[in-house]
Amino acid sequence: MASQTFFEDVREGQEIPSLRKDVSPVSILMYVASVWLMDRIHFDQPFATQRRGLPGVVAPGNMGGDYYAQLLSEFAGDDGQVRKMSFQFRNFMLADDVLEVGGRIVKKYMSEGKGIVDLELWIKNQGQVNCVPGKGLVALPFRKG
Amino acid sequence: MAGEPQRTEGKDQGGTLKGSLLEELGWTKYVGQDTGTWTGEPVLARDVRRYALAIDDPNPIYRDPGAARKVGGLVAPLFYVTWAVGVPGSERGTKELGEDGLATFVGIPDIPNVWDLGWVRGGEEIEFFERVHVGDRVTVNGKIVDMKEKEGKSGKLLLVTSEFVYTNQAGEKLATHRLTMIGTPRKEAGHG
Numbered sequence: 001m002a003s004q005t006f007f008e009d010v011r012e013g014q015e016i017p018s019l020r021k022d023v024s025p026v027s028i029l030m031y032v033a034s035v036w037l038m039d040r041i042h043f044d045q046p047f048a049t050q051r052r053g054l055p056g057v058v059a060p061g062n063m064g065g066d067y068y069a070q071l072l073s074e075f076a077g078d079d080g081q082v083r084k085m086s087f088q089f090r091n092f093m094l095a096d097d098v099l100e101v102g103g104r105i106v107k108k109y110m111s112e113g114k115g116i117v118d119l120e121l122w123i124k125n126q127g128q129v130n131c132v133p134g135k136g137l138v139a140l141p142f143r144k145g
Numbered sequence: 146m147a148g149e150p151q152r153t154e155g156k157d158q159g160g161t162l163k164g165s166l167l168e169e170l171g172w173t174k175y176v177g178q179d180t181g182t183w184t185g186e187p188v189l190a191r192d193v194r195r196y197a198l199a200i201d202d203p204n205p206i207y208r209d210p211g212a213a214r215k216v217g218g219l220v221a222p223l224f225y226v227t228w229a230v231g232v233p234g235s236e237r238g239t240k241e242l243g244e245d246g247l248a249t250f251v252g253i254p255d256i257p258n259v260w261d262l263g264w265v266r267g268g269e270e271i272e273f274f275e276r277v278h279v280g281d282r283v284t285v286n287g288k289i290v291d292m293k294e295k296e297g298k299s300g301k302l303l304l305v306t307s308e309f310v311y312t313n314q315a316g317e318k319l320a321t322h323r324l325t326m327i328g329t330p331r332k333e334a335g336h337g
Binding site (some may be wrong): 035070 | 147175191195196198199200201202203215217222223224227228230231236241244245246247263265266267268269270271273299
């Protein structure tokens with residue numbers, strides 16, 4: 001894991017290190033199989049497009065929650081805590097999309113003795129469309145305990 | 146089925162909401178309904194490892210017991226808590242499944258005509274308290290907290306919001322989760 005980020009070292013407006021996620025039919029299938037989510041929109045192209053009017057096989061929206069959890073966990077480091085996430089599904093994440101999962105610090109402040117960072121989050125596809133706009137709240141440790 | 150999550154508590158409660166499609170479907174009475182308390186089987190190391198592979202998260206605390214010592218043993222990726230109980234009623238043979246491949250809909254058990262609509266996730270909020278460890282038996286309590294109707298680009302949409310509270314076998318709160326599902330009319334009417 002990366003070295004620890006401390007509350008003193010971050011500033012408002014700063015972007016945090018992003019993730020790249022290559023969604024594929026295989027990664028979608030691995031996900032739905034691992035949690036037993038047998039919704040045909042995730043693996044049946046004719047059903048997804050013709051019956052449900054979707055643009056193609058779509059990734060479970062839940063995967064966006066997992067991508068954000070990883071993004072924020074890596075930012076928080078071993079001594080920080082991911083406290084909250086929220087997000088809205090605005091555009092589908094499709095098989096074969098290449099996604100950039102990123103975030104920017106919008107506010108840093110103290111609350112109950114903890115160093116808190118509010119972030120705005122995005123999952124942009126290769127067309128720069130933000131599929132899953134979100135927000136996060138992370139507690140960071142202090143450099144001086 | 147013995148392996149599926151078992152309902153351990155829960156009873157129906159009344160509720161009211163105005164909205165023509167909702168009223169037509171007769172769903173308004175489900176607002177405020179406790180959808181029950183369910184307890185899953187112990188979380189498996191294999192399931193957690195495969196899940197981490199599916200989301201391409203390389204953190205070794207999900208698969209390497211040595212690396213996971215610092216967090217008290219193997220843990221699941223944070224968002225896995227929403228899957229740790231399993232979806233009650235989802236494990237059925239193919240002949241028992243609806244057209245979508247699903248037997249149930251999270252948060253809305255046994256609602257008449259539920260498959261006249263297609264369902265996708267709208268939005269979520271989650272607050273994390275404690276991690277899910279391999280071997281944990283997670284319990285979830287669910288409640289339907291809101292139903293709304295909106296005019297979308299291609300007709301009416303229903304927004305159904307549920308709240309879930311997850312706890313572990315020690316009674317520690319793991320997470321609270323609010324999920325809004327969006328129901329849209331299908332391309333063709335009905336469902337076989």
